Amino acid sequence: MSKETEGQSDVTCESLDQSELVAMIELQLSEMDMLQSMFPDPRELEVDDPSVLCDLRDFAEGRTLLLPPRLDLVINLDGRLSMSVNLPHHYPAVQPSVFVRSQTLNRDAQHRLNQELLGYLKTLQQGDLCVGPAVTWLQEKGETFFDDCPEEVSKSDDNLVEIKDTKFARLWIYSHHIYSKVKRKDILDLSKEFDLTGFCLPGKPGIICVEGLSRNTEDWWHKVRSWNWQKILCKKHEDMEITAEQDLSKLRRFSTFEELGSENNIRVKSSGFHVDMGDVFRYLENHESGYVFKEYFGINGRPT
Missing domain, CATH: 3.30.70.100 (Alpha-Beta Plaits)
Structure with a gap:
């Protein structure tokens, strides 16, 4: 990952209470532990820079005051759906950036899938972890978007x-x-x-x-x-x-x-x-x- 954070959000980390920020990163790490147990194969769960996980643990446990880069990951489901996730430092207080793509879905079906997933995430309680629920939703609903999916124009x-x-x-x-x-x-x-x-x-x-x-x-x-x-x-x-x-x-x-x-x-x-x-x-x-x-x-x- 870069030497500096890959992005800034509209809520700056400097404006957050330190203990609240630590609590959010602890929740991110707990969710990552759960995801890694769900997807032990590194081809299923790809972390952009695995060292960021160590840096986040050091920050959460007080071994460093230097805020690490944000966590980027990709979750590959059944070889047909791939979900890219970027976790802001203040997630889960705010929603992460989530986008799903597929090599076999046409663009309209893929757009509809992402819109429905976004709609589902908005129904979750603010402050709740949502990457795990997003994975569950995709596992349950994802296949329906392949049904009667017309082929792309050549x-x-x-x-x-x-x-x-x-x-x-x-x-x-x-x-x-x-x-x-x-x-x-x-x-x-x-x-x-x-x-x-x-x-x-x-x-x-x-x-x-x-x-x-x-x-x-x-x-x-x-x-x-x-x-x-x-x-x-x-x-x-x-x-x-x-x-x-x-x-x-x-x-x-x-x-x-x-x-x-x-x-x-x-x-x-x-x-x-x-x-x-x-x-x-x-x-x-x-x-x-x-x-x-x-x-x-x-x-x-x-x-x-």
């Missing part, structure tokens, strides 16, 4: 684009930092789910570009910005009208969505999270987007 039909959405959009996102492996995986998975192309550059700062149908970019952005971030904003929003005869792929500057690194000829320093900005500028230039470098960093770019 990719070959994508250029016929239900031209109900008549706009193509490109979003340029800036984040204070992107370190979390869970967030990075979720960004990649969501981009695939919404048929978006572009890139994610992890590190500090983190930058993301997504492009595709306007409604898809809006849905993607709505989900991503709801996660816990220290700072995240859309630096630039570009859109254009789609005519009935246009090939959607011709509007794209990126052929896929990818995480940038050495495989894209971007030199990464030893820390793994600091890159050569000249290489980033060159990558943008190669995708007709060099102008956005100044939007991100306030200076004109140049290759090194």
Whole structure:
């Protein structure tokens, strides 16, 4: 995990009573013990950074006053449903960030599943642990979303684009930092789910570009910005009208969505999270987007 907390919420930890914060983290740890007994296979319960659990125990037991990073985890159920969870420090006083995805559900069914799960979580008593109940709900209700689930429109039909959405959009996102492996995986998975192309550059700062149908970019952005971030904003929003005869792929500057690194000829320093900005500028230039470098960093770019 990062050296600093992956995000800040609207309720700051500094505003919380120390004993209350310790009590909340103790509850988180008790729930994690329960989840680990339910899912002993590490492929079923994936903790983004297992050392965070040790840090949380040290904080709860008074061995350190340094507040650890937040806990990110993924719970994989029956090979078909995967639930990503981010626990704020003040959980369970507030709800965690929870999102379920599936490789076999179409987008409408997946959206409906997440909305119904969110509705269920809102029925729970405020202050109660809810990750365990969310798992139980998914185990009981999840299978029903696969019943009579129509297949997605094939990719070959994508250029016929239900031209109900008549706009193509490109979003340029800036984040204070992107370190979390869970967030990075979720960004990649969501981009695939919404048929978006572009890139994610992890590190500090983190930058993301997504492009595709306007409604898809809006849905993607709505989900991503709801996660816990220290700072995240859309630096630039570009859109254009789609005519009935246009090939959607011709509007794209990126052929896929990818995480940038050495495989894209971007030199990464030893820390793994600091890159050569000249290489980033060159990558943008190669995708007709060099102008956005100044939007991100306030200076004109140049290759090194």
